[in-house]
Amino acid sequence: MADGAIVFQQVRRALAVAKKDIRIYYAKGPVVIFGILFPVFLFLAFVIGRNLTIDFMMPGLLGMVVFFTATAISPVVAPWETQARTLERLMSCPVSISTIILGDILASFAFGVLISLVTVLAGLGMGATIHQPLVFAAGLILAAFCFSALGLIFSAAPTSMPSTVMMLSAMVKFPVVFVSGVFIPLSDLPAWGRAIAFVSPLTYFTDLARHSLQASGHLPVGIDLAALVAFSILFLVLAMKLHQRTMPRRI
Amino acid sequence: MNDAAIEARNLTKRYDGLVAVDGISFVVNGGEFFGFLGPNGAGKTTTVRMLTGIIQPDGGDALLMGRPAGGIGAKQLSGIVPEMANAYIDLSGWDNLMLMAELYGVSLREARRRAGSWLQALGLPQRKDSLVKGYSKGMKQRLILCMALISDPELLFLDEPTSGLDVQSARLIKDLLRSLNESGKTIFLTTHDMDEADELCDRVAIINQGRLVAIDAPEKLRTATSSLRSVEVSFGGAVPLETLEKLPGVSSAKKLGDKYRLYTASPGDLVTSLVNHCRSCGLNIVSLSTLTPSLEDAFVALTEKGDGNG
Ligand SMILES: Nc1ncnc2c1ncn2[C@@H]1O[C@H](COP(=O)(O)OP(=O)(O)OP(=O)(O)O)[C@@H](O)[C@H]1O
Ligand SMILES: [Mg+2]
Numbered sequence: 001m002a003d004g005a006i007v008f009q010q011v012r013r014a015l016a017v018a019k020k021d022i023r024i025y026y027a028k029g030p031v032v033i034f035g036i037l038f039p040v041f042l043f044l045a046f047v048i049g050r051n052l053t054i055d056f057m058m059p060g061l062l063g064m065v066v067f068f069t070a071t072a073i074s075p076v077v078a079p080w081e082t083q084a085r086t087l088e089r090l091m092s093c094p095v096s097i098s099t100i101i102l103g104d105i106l107a108s109f110a111f112g113v114l115i116s117l118v119t120v121l122a123g124l125g126m127g128a129t130i131h132q133p134l135v136f137a138a139g140l141i142l143a144a145f146c147f148s149a150l151g152l153i154f155s156a157a158p159t160s161m162p163s164t165v166m167m168l169s170a171m172v173k174f175p176v177v178f179v180s181g182v183f184i185p186l187s188d189l190p191a192w193g194r195a196i197a198f199v200s201p202l203t204y205f206t207d208l209a210r211h212s213l214q215a216s217g218h219l220p221v222g223i224d225l226a227a228l229v230a231f232s233i234l235f236l237v238l239a240m241k242l243h244q245r246t247m248p249r250r251i
Numbered sequence: 252m253n254d255a256a257i258e259a260r261n262l263t264k265r266y267d268g269l270v271a272v273d274g275i276s277f278v279v280n281g282g283e284f285f286g287f288l289g290p291n292g293a294g295k296t297t298t299v300r301m302l303t304g305i306i307q308p309d310g311g312d313a314l315l316m317g318r319p320a321g322g323i324g325a326k327q328l329s330g331i332v333p334e335m336a337n338a339y340i341d342l343s344g345w346d347n348l349m350l351m352a353e354l355y356g357v358s359l360r361e362a363r364r365r366a367g368s369w370l371q372a373l374g375l376p377q378r379k380d381s382l383v384k385g386y387s388k389g390m391k392q393r394l395i396l397c398m399a400l401i402s403d404p405e406l407l408f409l410d411e412p413t414s415g416l417d418v419q420s421a422r423l424i425k426d427l428l429r430s431l432n433e434s435g436k437t438i439f440l441t442t443h444d445m446d447e448a449d450e451l452c453d454r455v456a457i458i459n460q461g462r463l464v465a466i467d468a469p470e471k472l473r474t475a476t477s478s479l480r481s482v483e484v485s486f487g488g489a490v491p492l493e494t495l496e497k498l499p500g501v502s503s504a505k506k507l508g509d510k511y512r513l514y515t516a517s518p519g520d521l522v523t524s525l526v527n528h529c530r531s532c533g534l535n536i537v538s539l540s541t542l543t544p545s546l547e548d549a550f551v552a553l554t555e556k557g558d559g560n561g
Contacts, residue, residue: 006323009356010323012353012356013353013354013356016350016353016354017354019350019353020339020342020350023341023342023346024339024341024342027341084337084339084340085335085336085337086336086337086338086339088300088305088333088335088336089331089333089336089337089338089395089398090354091304091305092303092304092305092326092329092331092333093326093351093354093355094323094324094326094327094354094355094356095323095354096323248305248306248307251300251305251306
C-alpha cells in the first residue's frame with residue numbers, strides 16, 4: 001500500500017478509537033466532574049462579589065474551561081483500558097500505537113471543543129462580543145488539541161489506576177492555571193510573572209481570547225497562534241514517543 | 252512462494268533476568284491446526300504476544316504469511332483471542348463487534364452480515380444489544396471469538412479460548428474451530444486441555460521453561476512415549492502391590508482407587524501372565540483393559556525431563 005493510503009487508513013481507524021472513547025469515557029463520573037464542574041466553581045470563586053465586566057471574565061473562564069475539559073479524558077483512557085483488560089485486544093488490531101494515541105487525543109479534543117462552545121454561547125447570550133471570530137475559532141481548536149495531547153503525557157507512566165493519573169494531572173494543571181494570565185491579564189503581571197507565563201501553553205490561548213473578546217491582548221495574535229502550534233506538535237510527538245515505549249509494558 | 256503461515260526464528264523474550272522465551276524456532280504450515288502446549292509459566296502467552304505484535308521480542312523474529320510479525324500487514328491477517336482480554340463492558344456485544352470491524356477496515360455492510368452470522372453460530376443473537384457488563388464468562392468468551400472472526404482472518408491465534416467454560420460452551424467453540432480449520436484457516440491454539448489438543452490439532456509443540464521440547468503430531472508423541480503403555484486391572488479380592496510388581500514384564504505398578512495400573516513394554520504378554528497368576532491362586536478379575544499412553548502422559552514425560560528444579 002502507498003504511504004498516503006496507509007496514513008488515510010490509520011486516521012480513519014483513529015476516528016474509530018475516538019468514537020469508542022467518546023461512548024465509553026464521556027459517561028464516566030470523574031471525567032465530567034473534573035472536566036466541567038471544577039473550572040466553573042474555581043472561576044465562580046474568583047469572580048463572585050467583584051464588579052467585573054463579562055468581556056473581562058470571558059477570556060479567563062474560557063481558558064480554564066478549554067484547559068480542564070480538553071485534559072479531562074485523554075489522561076484516563078490508558079489506565080482505564082489497562083485495568084479493564086481491553087488494551088491487549090486493542091493493541092492486537094491493525095492499528096499502530098500512534099493511531100491509538102491520536103484517537104484518544106481526538107476524543108478529549110472533541111469534549112474540550114464541545115464544552116467550550118457551550119460556554120461561548122452562554123457568554124454571547126450574556127452580552128459578550130467576538131471581534132475576530134476566525135482567529136478565535138482557530139485558537140480554540142489549536143488549544144483544545146494542544147491540551148488534549150498534554151493530557152496524554154500525564155498517562156504515559158504504565159499504571160492501571162485512573163485515580164493516580166488524575167491526581168498527577170491535577171497537580172500539574174492547577175499551577176498552570178495560576179501562571180497563565182487567566183485571572184490577571186499578562187499586561188498586569190510583573191516581569192517575573194510574565195517570564196513564567198510564557199512557559200505555559202494556556203497563556204497563549206488566554207491572550208488570544210482577550211484579543212477576540214476584549215480587543216486587548218498582550219502579544220501579537222500571530223505569536224499566540226504560532227506558540228499553540230509549536231506546543232501542539234511538541235506534546236503530540238512526546239505523547240506518541242512515550243506511549244510507544246510504555247504501552248507494551250501495560251500488558 | 253512462501254507456504255508457511257507462521258515462521259518463528261529464534262524468538263526470545265526476557266523479563267528482568269528471567270528468560271521467558273528462550274530462542275524458539277518453528278514453522279506452522281498454511282491450513283494447519285497447530286497446538287501450543289506447556290505447563291503454567293512455560294512461555295506460551297509470551298510467544299503468542301510476540302507473534303501477534305503486542306510485545307516486541309528481545310531477539311529473533313517471526314513472519315506471518317511472509318509479513319513481519321507485529322506490523323500492520325501481519326495484524327490485518329490475524330484474528331486474535333488473547334488469554335485474559337475483555338470486550339468493552341460499557342458497550343453492547345454488537346457495538347464491540349462493529350468497533351472491531353472499523354479497526355480492521357471491514358465495510359459496514361459486510362461487518363453486519365458477518366456479525367449476524369457469527370452471533371448466530373455462537374448462540375448469542377438474543378443478547379447482542381445488551382451491555383457486555385451483564386454477560387456471563389462463557390458469553391464473553393464467545394463474543395471475543397466473534398470479535399476475532401469479524402475480519403474473516405486467514406490466521407487465528409487463540410490463547411486458552413475454552414479455559415473455565417462449561418462443557419457445552421467449550422464444545423461449541425471446539426466445533427467452530429474445527430469447521431474454520433476445514434474451511435482453510437490456519438489455527439494456532441494454546442491450551443492446557445490435552446484431550447482438546449489431541450482431538451483438534453494436526454501437530455502440537457510442547458514448550459517448557461521457554462524452550463521447545465517436542466513438535467510433532469499428537470499420535471506420534473504418544474507412541475514415542477511407548478514405555479508408558481499399561482494394563483489396568485481390578486480384582487475380586489485384595490492383592491498386595493508387591494506381588495503385581497514382581498510379575499514378569501512389569502516396569503512399575505501403582506494403585507488407583509480400586510484399580511491397579513501396571514506399566515509395561517509389552518501389554519499382551521503381561522495380560523497372559525496376569526491371567527495365569529490369577530488362575531493359579533484362585534483370584535477373579537473384575538475388569539481388565541490395556542491403555543496406550545495419552546497425550547497427557549507424553550506431555551508429562553516430556554515436560555518432566557530436563558526440569559531439574561521442579
Ligand atoms: N509482563 C511480565 N513481566 C514479568 N514477567 C512476565 C511477564 N509476562 C510473563 N512473565 C513471565 O514469563 C514467564 C512465561 O509466562 P507466560 O505468561 O508466557 O506463561 P504461559 O505459558 O502462558 O503460562 P500459563 O499457562 O499460566 O498461561 C513466566 O515466568 C512469567 O512469570
Ligand atoms: Mg498463558
